[in-house]
Amino acid sequence: xxxxxxxxxxxxxxxxxxxxxIMADNPEAERKPFPAMTKIDCPGRLVIRGESVSxxxxxxxxxxxxxxxxISLSGSVDEDDGSFTxxxx
Amino acid sequence: xxxxxxxxxxxGPTRDRVxxxxxxxxxxxxxxxxxxxxxxxxxxLPADTPFDALAGEILPSLxxxxxxWADVDLGAARWMLDGRDWxxxxxxxxxxxxVGHKSLIRFWTAPAGNA
Amino acid sequence: xAARKLSLKQKYGHFxxxxxxxxxxxxxxxxxxxxxxxxxxxxxxxxxEDPFKLTMDAYWKFQAEKERKLYAVIDSMAQNNGxxxxxxxxxxxxVKIFIQGVTPLEYQAHRHFxxxxxxxxxxxxxxxxxxxxxxxxxHCQTQIHTISHYNKYFDxxxxxxxxHDRLWYLSVPKSFFDDATSAGPFEFLTxxxxxxxxxxxxxxxxxxxxxxxxNGDMATVTFGFSAQSDESRHMTLGLEAVRFLLxxxxxxxxxxxxxxxxxxxxxxRLLSLVGMMMDYMLPKKxxxxxxxxxxxxxxxxxxxxADLARxxxxxxxxxxxxxxxxxxxxxxVWSIFYNYAQxxxxxxxxxxxxxxxxxxxxxxxxxxxxxxxRYLAWRKQAEEGQRFYNNGLPMxxxxxxIPMAFTEVGDPGTISFRVSExxxxxxxxxxxxxxxxFDHEPEKYVQAWLPVHQIFQGxxxxxxxxxxxxxYHINQGADNLDYVGSPEEAxxxxxxxxRRPAMPxxxx
Numbered sequence: 001x002x003x004x005x006x007x008x009x010x011x012x013x014x015x016x017x018x019x020x021x022i023m024a025d026n027p028e029a030e031r032k033p034f035p036a037m038t039k040i041d042c043p044g045r046l047v048i049r050g051e052s053v054s055x056x057x058x059x060x061x062x063x064x065x066x067x068x069x070x071i072s073l074s075g076s077v078d079e080d081d082g083s084f085t086x087x088x089x
Numbered sequence: 090x091x092x093x094x095x096x097x098x099x100x101g102p103t104r105d106r107v108x109x110x111x112x113x114x115x116x117x118x119x120x121x122x123x124x125x126x127x128x129x130x131x132x133x134l135p136a137d138t139p140f141d142a143l144a145g146e147i148l149p150s151l152x153x154x155x156x157x158w159a160d161v162d163l164g165a166a167r168w169m170l171d172g173r174d175w176x177x178x179x180x181x182x183x184x185x186x187x188v189g190h191k192s193l194i195r196f197w198t199a200p201a202g203n204a
Numbered sequence: 205x206a207a208r209k210l211s212l213k214q215k216y217g218h219f220x221x222x223x224x225x226x227x228x229x230x231x232x233x234x235x236x237x238x239x240x241x242x243x244x245x246x247x248x249x250x251x252x253e254d255p256f257k258l259t260m261d262a263y264w265k266f267q268a269e270k271e272r273k274l275y276a277v278i279d280s281m282a283q284n285n286g287x288x289x290x291x292x293x294x295x296x297x298x299v300k301i302f303i304q305g306v307t308p309l310e311y312q313a314h315r316h317f318x319x320x321x322x323x324x325x326x327x328x329x330x331x332x333x334x335x336x337x338x339x340x341x342x343h344c345q346t347q348i349h350t351i352s353h354y355n356k357y358f359d360x361x362x363x364x365x366x367x368h369d370r371l372w373y374l375s376v377p378k379s380f381f382d383d384a385t386s387a388g389p390f391e392f393l394t395x396x397x398x399x400x401x402x403x404x405x406x407x408x409x410x411x412x413x414x415x416x417x418x419n420g421d422m423a424t425v426t427f428g429f430s431a432q433s434d435e436s437r438h439m440t441l442g443l444e445a446v447r448f449l450l451x452x453x454x455x456x457x458x459x460x461x462x463x464x465x466x467x468x469x470x471x472x473r474l475l476s477l478v479g480m481m482m483d484y485m486l487p488k489k490x491x492x493x494x495x496x497x498x499x500x501x502x503x504x505x506x507x508x509x510a511d512l513a514r515x516x517x518x519x520x521x522x523x524x525x526x527x528x529x530x531x532x533x534x535x536x537v538w539s540i541f542y543n544y545a546q547x548x549x550x551x552x553x554x555x556x557x558x559x560x561x562x563x564x565x566x567x568x569x570x571x572x573x574x575x576x577x578r579y580l581a582w583r584k585q586a587e588e589g590q591r592f593y594n595n596g597l598p599m600x601x602x603x604x605x606i607p608m609a610f611t612e613v614g615d616p617g618t619i620s621f622r623v624s625e626x627x628x629x630x631x632x633x634x635x636x637x638x639x640x641x642f643d644h645e646p647e648k649y650v651q652a653w654l655p656v657h658q659i660f661q662g663x664x665x666x667x668x669x670x671x672x673x674x675x676y677h678i679n680q681g682a683d684n685l686d687y688v689g690s691p692e693e694a695x696x697x698x699x700x701x702x703r704r705p706a707m708p709x710x711x712x
Contacts, residue, residue, distance in 0.1 A: 003507055003510075003511065004507075010429050034414075035414065035417050035418070036417055036425065036429075064212075064257075064258070064262055064266070065266070067258075067266045067433050067436075067437075068266060068269060068270065068433060069433070070432075070433050070436045071429060071432040071433065071435075071436070072405075072406070072409075072432060072435065072436060072439070073436045073439070073440070074504070076255060076440075076443070076444065077255035077256060077440050078255070079212060079255070079256055079257045080211075080212060080213065080257075081211050081212045081213075088511065089447075091645075091647065092645040092646075092647045092648050093241060093242050093243065093388065093645075094241065095237065095238070095241050099647060100647055101647060101648075101650070101651040102651055103627070103629065103650045103651070104650070104651055104652060104653060104654070104657070104658075105629070105650075105654065105657045106629070107629075109661045110660060110661060111661075111662065113660070115657065115660065117599045117632070118596075119599075119619060121617075121618070122617055124539070124578065124609075124611075124617065124619075125539075125578050125581060125582065125592070126543070126594060126596075127536065127539040127540045127542075127543045127594070127598065127607060127609040128540065128543075128598040128599050128607040128608045128609040128619065129598070129599035129608060129619065129621075130594075130596030130597065130598065130599065131596070131597045131598065131599050131600075131656050131657070131660070132596070133660040150595060151595050151596045154590075154592055154594075154595070171623075171630075172623070189630075190629065190630070191629065191630040191631075191632065192630070193599075193621060193623070193632065195621075
């Protein structure tokens with residue numbers, strides 16, 4: 001695996017939806033359960049799309065809301081209007 | 090190497106100068122091979138402390154809690170002072186024998202029955 | 205015509221770059237006097253790319269929501285006697301280490317990030333530092349609020365700020381942060397944002413927060429998650445700041461490398477107290493210190509430094525020593541706290557057979573040979589009514605300030621002694637790592653306020669132990685000594701007895 005980026009999310013309602021969206025949108029992502037948390041590793045680059053999470057949650061979800069659910073991350077960050085991306089330069 | 094500082098010539102107080110200890114020096118003692126005593130012990134001792142007092146009163150007060158201490162013969166112990174082999178003389182003070190401020194004394198006592 | 209909405213990046217750009225200006229009648233070096241004395245060169249502050257695009261309105265919105273959620277849990281825990289849900293009262297000693305040792309560091313971080321928010325020349329970095337300053341104050345406050353519930357029922361928590369500034373083991377975290385805050389802004393960023401909050405952060409977070417989860421401390425878990433969401437911004441700041449410095453000028457590389465070497469080592473030594481906590485104070489254990497170090501430093505750190513190699517950065521200088529010591533340090537630090545339980549505001553106790561078995565399993569190469577015999581001997585003394593307390597005060601390392609209980613690599617029977625001479629005086633350190641730090645900047649470390657030396661200078665309330673404990677504000681016979689025989693043990697046993705029904709509930 002090329003150097004993985006990773007994100008660890010709370011197992012809250014929002015956090016689980018975000019994790020599900022990541023798995024759907026990033027085919028090479030791997031999901032690891034921990035007590036009260038979910039860790040997702042992905043080679044090179046991982047994208048969280050606001051639209052995907054909104055669809056899963058059944059409400060408008062803004063990617064900046066990630067701040068409510070994230071526990072830890074690894075990689076450089078790019079925040080934009082519709083998405084939140086982790087990558088290595 | 091000098092510390093990087095806003096102004097040249099930076100210096101601050103040396104907190105453990107010997108003058109701060111009211112006539113005592115700091116001396117560290119360590120009974121080797123007995124790590125139930127987790128680390129060396131810090132003692133404030135005047136330089137004129139007789140070695141006899143260290144060996145006869147102070148070290149026992151610290152180490153007698155260990156059952157092994159009952160068999161210890163300090164006369165047969167191996168000593169190091171500040172990284173060098175040391176043969177302390179009972180009749181003299183520690184200061185006369187090279188124990189200075191923040192000196193480290195390490196000693197090994199033979200297991201019972203050995204030389 | 206509909207109003208055009210600014211994109212996230214545009215909005216953020218206006219807020220940071222847009223509000224900045226070039227001074228026209230004062231010199232930049234007078235406005236930012238801390239910017240160059242460390243020797244770091246930055247040619248283009250505009251090259252700093254803010255990873256997060258958080259504007260103040262969004263910041264307040266999210267932080268307020270985190271607070272609402274957290275305080276609901278704190279209230280609920282208080283109303284429902286949540287303290288009864290922990291596995292055992294011994295667990296609380298981990299919480300005491302946290303409030304005494306870590307919470308005051310959050311406050312130091314708050315103050316110093318406010319300083320950086322003023323003194324960093326780049327607008328984007330100043331914004332990140334300002335938000336971090338407020339985050340750290342929030343962490344300090346939420347920890348105090350969360351743990352205040354335990355203060356109603358348990359000992360050692362009542363005067364943590366006073367103790368942090370005085371007690372022998374608390375000078376370890378205190379001096380760590382004093383060292384960082386008395387350094388310049390770029391060293392501080394490397395020390396705290398990068399080394400502590402990025403490289404080593406999981407070795408603080410996972411033991412305490414998973415430890416809380418495994419041991420029924422829901423309030424601490426909740427506080428932990430609330431803080432960690434801020435930490436992802438902090439760790440990103442650390443990584444990006446170090447990359448930025450390395451990219452700005454080749455001359456920065458050896459300076460940053462020196463800081464990485466120093467702060468890796470200082471952080472590692474500080475974390476040995478956490479290793480002790482996770483191997484000994486958690487009735488239900490998460491993983492061993494050795495496992496945590498392998499996972500969160502050797503594997504994760506390995507990948508990170510492989511990446512930074514492109515800038516000419518190598519792994520921290522004594523990383524191999526930390527790896528070699530991982531089977532030892534937690535036991536050595538537990539031995540310190542066991543030796544000096546009479547002078548600490550946390551309890552220790554004799555290790556039972558089940559715990560010994562776990563330690564043998566987790567430390568197959570070191571525990572049975574080196575540490576188990578000592579623990580069995582102590583347990584025997586305690587059973588005979590002679591629980592061992594060390595009568596003498598320990599020798600402390602001049603730099604990390606931990607009692608010098610660490611041993612030579614490959615020789616766990618021999619204490620690691622190092623010594624330096626400066627201006628006619630000797631200075632003792634526990635390791636090559638700490639000695640290097642002393643030798644590099646002796647003018648700093650000769651000023652160290654070493655608790656044992658201060659006692660002997662007569663600055664700590666008196667010449668006898670009870671006087672010193674009074675000066676520490678230790679409630680003698682309650683905060684200190686062995687857990688067995690303590691008031692909180694008696695209280696815990698009474699509560700647990702009270703939870704058992706007086707009569708059988710179901711038919712036999």
